[in-house]
Amino acid sequence: MLSKKQKFSSIGKKVLMALTGFFLMFFLLQHLSINLLSVVNADVFNKVSHFMGTNPVVQYVLQPVLIFSVVFHFAWGMVLEYQNNQARDVKYAKYKGNANATWMSRNMIISGLAVLAFLAIHFYDFWLPEINTKYIQGDMSGMKHGSDNFRYHEELVSKFAHQPIRVVLYIVAFMMLSLHLLHGFQSSFQTVGFNHSKYTPILKKLGNLFAIAVPLGFVIIAIYHYNSQPH
Numbered sequence: 001m002l003s004k005k006q007k008f009s010s011i012g013k014k015v016l017m018a019l020t021g022f023f024l025m026f027f028l029l030q031h032l033s034i035n036l037l038s039v040v041n042a043d044v045f046n047k048v049s050h051f052m053g054t055n056p057v058v059q060y061v062l063q064p065v066l067i068f069s070v071v072f073h074f075a076w077g078m079v080l081e082y083q084n085n086q087a088r089d090v091k092y093a094k095y096k097g098n099a100n101a102t103w104m105s106r107n108m109i110i111s112g113l114a115v116l117a118f119l120a121i122h123f124y125d126f127w128l129p130e131i132n133t134k135y136i137q138g139d140m141s142g143m144k145h146g147s148d149n150f151r152y153h154e155e156l157v158s159k160f161a162h163q164p165i166r167v168v169l170y171i172v173a174f175m176m177l178s179l180h181l182l183h184g185f186q187s188s189f190q191t192v193g194f195n196h197s198k199y200t201p202i203l204k205k206l207g208n209l210f211a212i213a214v215p216l217g218f219v220i221i222a223i224y225h226y227n228s229q230p231h
């Protein structure tokens with residue numbers, strides 16, 4: 001039997017996972033919305049990207065919170081997984097992993113690590129060059145060298161256009177993200193104590209929709225630009 005204090009601290013630890021998870025899901029939605037603009041209208045995508053890339057609130061408030069959430073969610077997830085494994089070895093010698101949980105819920109650490117591996121590649125592709133241009137070279141203009149056209153849309157297209165390996169890698173990562181969200185979305189609401197006979201089933205359906213539609217949106221962007229003409 002867990003003591004009250006142990007129960008509280010284990011729920012407290014999960015709450016921090018849920019809160020950072022909420023923020024990351026909010027980020028995913030805005031990231032998808034902005035990137036979908038790249039498919040619809042290059043000019044609008046360029047303008048919104050420039051605003052997001054130079055606005056001080058986004059750069060110095062939201063971006064540090066985002067980076068903190070990614071690092072925290074990953075590191076804390078590893079700690080909780082380790083502690084759960086320890087507890088399971090000692091207390092539940094007869095634990096049968098597949099008896100009462102879905103594949104997704106038992107393998108959050110695997111899908112999470114796959115998303116993290118994707119983020120490493122993704123940062124190398126997009127984020128580091130952006131930091132380099134803006135904060136190391138000091139060029140905040142958002143313009144292509146020697147021209148008065150924005151560079152964002154062109155840079156994005158050049159990463160995907162006729163680049164089969166990157167497109168396939170990204171699509172595999174989006175599928176892993178989907179598996180992670182299929183459990184993570186509804187689990188985070190459950191952790192913060194949302195439990196209602198009428199609304200919990202609706203929330204589960206909404207969670208499945210989010211977990212499929214958001215990664216699918218990213219897949220569409222990658223495939224669309226695979227077929228784009230590089231500038």
Ligand code: HEM
Binds near residue numbers: 053218
């Ligand atoms: C086809 C899909 C995607 C495209 C085209 C894309 C594009 C981009 C671009 C252009 C940037 C640089 C933004 C900047 O710093 O100015 C960026 C940054 C970033 N992306 Fe993505 N992204 C995609 C999917 C994802 C997914 C699925 C995730 C999360 C699992 C993700 C997480 C991030 C993070 C954390 C950053 C750094 C924060 C930021 O600057 O906004 N991206 N992405």
